[in-house]
Amino acid sequence: MPHAEPAVVFDRVVKRYEREGRAFNAVDHADLSVEPGEIFGLLGPNGAGKTTSIEIIAGLRRPTSGTVRVLGLDPAAERDRLRRVLAIQPQHAALFEQQTVAELLRVWASFYPDPEHPDHVITRLGLDEARNVRVAKLSGGQRQRLLVATALISRPKLLVLDEPSTGLDPAARQELWNAIRSRIADGGTVLLSTHSMEEAATLCDRVAILHKGRVVACGTPAELVRRHAPERRLIFTVDSGRDLDALRRHPKVSDLVENRRNGAIEISLSTGDADALLGLVTAQLGGRDIQVKEAGLEGVFLRLTGFSFDAADDTTEEA
Structure with a gap:
């Protein structure tokens, strides 16, 4: 055929x-x-x-x-x-x-x-x-x-x-x-x-x-996630005065995004080992509202473009 x-x-x-x-x-x-x-x-x-x-x-x-x-x-x-x-x-x-x-x-x-x-x-x-x-x-x-x-x-x-x-x-x-x-x-x-x-x-x-x-x-969708974003997203909130240098330099952290809101910092990052970061997030940074998510297609978009999906709305020509 x-x-x-x-x-x-x-x-x-x-x-x-x-x-x-x-x-x-x-x-x-x-x-x-x-x-x-x-x-x-x-x-x-x-x-x-x-x-x-x-x-x-x-x-x-x-x-x-x-x-x-x-x-x-x-x-x-x-x-x-x-x-x-x-x-x-x-x-x-x-x-x-x-x-x-x-x-x-x-x-x-x-x-x-x-x-x-x-x-x-x-x-x-x-x-x-x-x-x-x-x-x-x-x-x-x-x-x-x-x-x-x-x-x-x-x-x-x-x-x-x-x-x-x-x-x-x-x-x-x-x-x-x-x-x-x-x-x-x-x-x-x-x-x-x-x-x-x-x-x-x-x-x-x-x-x-x-x-x-x-x-x-x-x-x-599964192929794209497997190929471009096999990591998980770790999302949490810390007080705005926290020192984030150790987190930014951590070898297990990539695609870190910080959003400052109402005296706090909402952090979203990609990692291949979320368990290894939880101690740092909770003990040293006082992280709260912690979520661990599969990166999914959002992670694929972030990895390929350098933008979160929502942020790209504000940077792309209307078409």
């Missing part, structure tokens, strides 16, 4: 903009390959290039340079053909505000030759109680799930989701994740951008980590 063609390919893709006389790359020589039948995540802070990448995939923007193929098509030149097999849920979209959820999805279903039944999509996304509620009256979380529903109803070969779990409570988020997995079970491929480490680690088969438009790592 021949190997199936990738669902999405980026080959050295660049998208360049000018702002106030200064040029910058929102997507910077990105290489990506999304395989059929997988849930692939674009993980990055605000402005990392996730939304721009999705707009290129959907044919809404042309790359400045590089090659893009989506389901074997050039998304910019063959957008009409691509629309038959791709569905996208943006972060924000205009909807018919005076229709009910059921009415809106029936209209959406009428646009496609073989749609999912609206009732099935409503149930799958936990919108049964909102079935007869007008769109204008929906909560933020319900509206977010309705946007996903409008993308799911066409049974797309490629489902593209931009920050789909924004504003959802844990129960609604789990329903959304189950709906995404169901698209895979039905033979589709899913590409999603996310700002959530938990979502990427729990839902995605593979993840590309983006920072300032560049793909800094790609692989399964």
